[in-house]
Amino acid sequence: MNLSKAWTYGLFIVAWLCCSSLLVGAQNTGLTNPDEVKALQAIKSRLIDPNGNLSNWDRGDPCTSKWTGIVCYNSSLDDGYLHVDQLLLLNMNLSGSLAPELGQLSNLTILDFMWNNISGSIPKEIGNITSLFLLLLNGNQLSGPLPEELGYLPNLDRIQIDQNHISGPLPKSFAFLNKTKHFHMNNNSISGQIPPELSRLPMLVHFLLDNNNLSGFLPPQFSELPNLLIVQLDNNNFDGTTIPASYGNMSKLLKLSLRNCSLQGSVPDLSRIPQLGYIDLSSNQLNGTIPQNRLSANITTIDLSNNNLTGTIPTNFSGLPFLQKLSLANNSLDGSVPSAIWDNRASNAKGNLTVELQNNNLSSVNGSTVLPSNVTVWLQGNPLCNNVNLQLCQPEIGTQSSTNLTPVPIPTVCPPSYECSPTSTQSCFCAAPLIVEYRLKSPGFTDFRPYIDDFEVYMTQGLHLYLNQLDFKNLWAWEEGPRLKITLKFFPENTFLFNSSELLRITSNFTSWKIPDSDVFGPYELLGLNLLDVYKSEVGNSPSSGISKAALAGIVVGTIAGAVILSVIVSLLILRVHMRKHHAVSKRRHLTASRTSMKIDGVKDFTYGEMALATNNFNSSAQVGQGGYGKVYKGILADGTLVAIKRAQEGSLQGEREFLTEIELLSRLHHRNLVSLIGFCDEEGEQLSLKNL
Template structure:
């Protein structure tokens, strides 16, 4: 009753204010209502939208709401942009978004929004930028989005969208950028997309697409980038019509299950980047000369044969040539680098490993900027080969060193004299000029190169020229390669002539507007970009993005204030008293009914269960439903009313540790979604009980299988697939989760197996988020925390320093790999598995401790897997591989197995037939033998945070 009365009073007062504002040329009331509806659907824990109920949206500078300076023909202001980038928002998108009649930009990037994309957005006929990437949207893409005839850019990448690409998208007649990558989109690629004559970038990589590659795509004569990596076009060939792309710069079809031959692409005059690796392509490599602009050619991991084309020697911009893991034969041309002009930052990596190359044409004497890899070829049996150990090592070499200079080295001896948030400008023409920078997170989504240093100055000039800045005003603080993308942190500084040593507010708004409206001139070489964050610290921390500078006149303000002040004071006083009384009474009722130990909460997108529902699902926690028990509590098998089978983890009563793990696991799993992570169905926080409800994994834990509790034994190929699944789940935590996650308790009992023995990582009670950006915009390397985890799996470096890093998870996973190899426990009878395997390896007795339940196996694969496992368990974190390296190596080992999934007799050795040499396990330390680092310096550069050489 009181609630209804309070609501009536609030509504009456609000209506009075709306009437007054309507008389003063204010925002269209329909759009005000829509904005309030948008806010009501959102959860805003950081209170970024706290001013969305104060005054008028267009006149009172509502955060993220931008309007034109003049009213429309109807006498009202209209919202043109909604920019809510990276504000930690969760919840849903309101259908009322479709009520904005003049909206140009809708930006909700890098939040935690869930649910489906409202079909009503298709009603916004004026919309030019729809930016929803980096959330958790599910469901299919609405057909109605095809009605957005003025749309220029659609970004829904890095969500959990499923279903097919709507054929209605063919009606997006003005769209230039379709970024649908990193979702779960399935089905065929609609040939109808070839009707979008304006399309420049088509990114659909990392989905579940199938079918065939539409030949009609060659009609997209303005297309610059076609990126479809990591889909499954099983049996499809690359259409020969693709040689007709007139403006294509980048063609990336990696790991798409493609077959057939490589078409002649020499007529694509601007082609710069070609990646057809990890397919089933066969035949010879076309010998016609490719574009002289080529920087990258990756044809590795196919079934190509024949010679290396001599035309590769005529590519002056080439920096990466990967032909490894094919059936190439003949000679290695020793002059591939002859037309390249090397400088301090230029390099060329030529990877020809694991082919059938038998000799060299010419004298092999590459410059220092060239890395040549020949391991696994007959040519390496030639004792006259110069630098044989360098060229023929199966392990890849190190990256070329990067030069780094810093003009502020003498200035850093003392801090800036102004304030902590100010710093010396690195390249300032005025020595030791101190200023407050703007910090920007920025990512190149599909660059046409694999190695950044040679192009840094060019990139610097590209950005600063359009920002109307001098080159010294921008510094690339750090950058990192991420699976074909380059993520960087930029700092922008004011000019040295600015006496305030900072940007003024209007300049900050101007700069941000250029980044958020994608008005930078197109650059095919650097490709599309995305803004990750625009961090305001120090003197900029109080600046809000709205209609800064748009002010209502004093006369109108006087009229509004005089008309409203009397009623506002009176009603506010009354409402305050009523609300305070009602709130106090409500709190007293709650305090009587709530157990003090509970941690009640509500998380959007996660189903809540009552105690009664969970008890019914488990037959009142019948002992026959119990399937396991751990430090947290007991685990029961349950059946929901819709017959869904679930696993229910019930916390031990009164467990403080359980409470913390309970909250932590819900918060993490509610935003983590990957096929190799156990899914959270919901939770129960009822009647002083805390329970987590997961998808049920019928094959239990990996530890159960290794201990012989399962009915069957795991073959080597099955163990390898389990290792790969677990590694992919952890790779997602380290690189795709936003922010990244350190698991901190990886072990065999936390790797669960579904009905098809697919591995899924579980138990996130001890997990920690990776740290946020530091003041200077770099990513910290570790989290300082008390040591938690399971003995035998804990990283020794973490144990000593309390510094948790991604390499701590790599160590724990390495222990699991050793368990897969030996069947041993991490610690058993005082023996540590890492130490035991190292000793066996050094003694040449590795095969004697391989798990006898594994049956037959190929010893060469065992050697490589053991080497990888021991590298993961290196005492020094910097010598452990990154998770991307681990995944790539596991994928390579799997490809070495027969395609039937069983081990044929000609590759099979029993335990006594061959011993593993100690060198194979320590090949990363400079000895010969098997190697974990398949991609070598390229892979390591992908995982290494590099400092700008400027």
């Protein structure tokens, strides 16, 4: 067989292998289910997108082209398609309405439109998504009633529709949500009675419907819910009804908040609830005396103010180590104030204690009037303040500083997007934080300050980070509710940037609600992810957009296979050309030629001396990373440019030709997800490459 025929057969075989490989890759990776693509296009047509966040929804395939906010997975149905698993469009300034075609995303587990300006009603077709796990529509302008169909979502864990304009009653079908733990529906216009059928919910943990128009009776059957932790129904109108005595049997209850609900009757005995930490029954028309039995030692807040309570103050409020607030103001209590409430207040108790007793009929203090340094007592408006010049009656005594802290500006020498990292022992190590806007929706305390360290442990353990990677201590404030807004800053550990995988891991923990709930801190909500410019290219247009790792791996494998085969073809052609040459160039002359002829636009050939000067002779304090290839140093060039310098270690040095070839190839790579090469150094046995920092 002559050379020409051999080449013909060889090229035919390689071409056949190439096509087969690409077909296998296409079959393995697939494209998005066509019905779901049409549904996404219909969803976009109903939305108004002034910032162009969904502009790439007109290009390519939703999964393989990484449409903003789309997370996909490989179907276990073996139908060859990719399917939309998550729709994450939080905080994108979207308006318009929700399309009924949402119901055609039949494999969806997370539907997230939080913190936009979407109006109209909630489509009943969402009830068709039987796989749905999280329904997150809070912080919009949605109106109309709740569809009955939402009650037939067998896998729903969380429904968040708070801070909208939803009206009408709670559907009785919600009694079939057997896996739902979180009902967050506060700040709407939901009306009617709470359906007693909801007491059949076996998994219900948080029941938050404050600031609505609920009326009728409080269901006494709620005491039968086995896992209920928080009941928050403030600012509704249960006109003339009483608090069921059976609520004292809620064995797991942590918080009961029924402020300003037009309730009458007596205060229930809640002393049999072992972990109860927060009671707010203020601003009602409760009457009678205060129960005498001792409450849980975990109690932080007792607010019975602005009622019609009579009788004396019981002594059972003493010796509670976590108590931060006892408010009995604006009632008709009489007799003496037992100083035992503050006498035994230990100096190491959990924070300060404020006792509000103003505007009652109290006539004296039984015991010492000398307060510990961590106690504040208010007695204005009582008869005892009319007869004696008691220091406790002075309005300026014992005022606490506000728990609202404001950020303190810290001088920094870091470039934009970078801050002095708390992870380093150096005076200022510049790193780019991931900023998360976060809010505690129903915290179990009145004063956050004693719990700051506990919160730091809770948050970093939930995210599997080190304590020093989180900074928030001057970035929190109380909001109406009361709710606690916190700005969380997460820093990479001993390096200046999070890598893509770590960034996605942290953000997905928030967007998927994977951080476990806390008895003290209660339920939380994600307000936004503030991605700095240095991270936006790392994660695309959305911190959680794109395709699953399994699908991506298939695409990468297919692409690599195709690239390898094409490389073989090119190599064969090059080899054929070289076979026709009769004289080879010596290795030394070739290396010299490659070095002297390499003129690359935008890439500078630096001297070793320039590199040593930029890094303070490669001082360990300038090192910002290390891997199998060697070490990475932060350097400053003579013109002030901040750079990252990769220095190969001795065991990983390449030949000169291979190193220069690598530099030439890197100089040709231009992509928004890659940092551009700006220079190299190949002197004194060193191999260094420079990139912008």
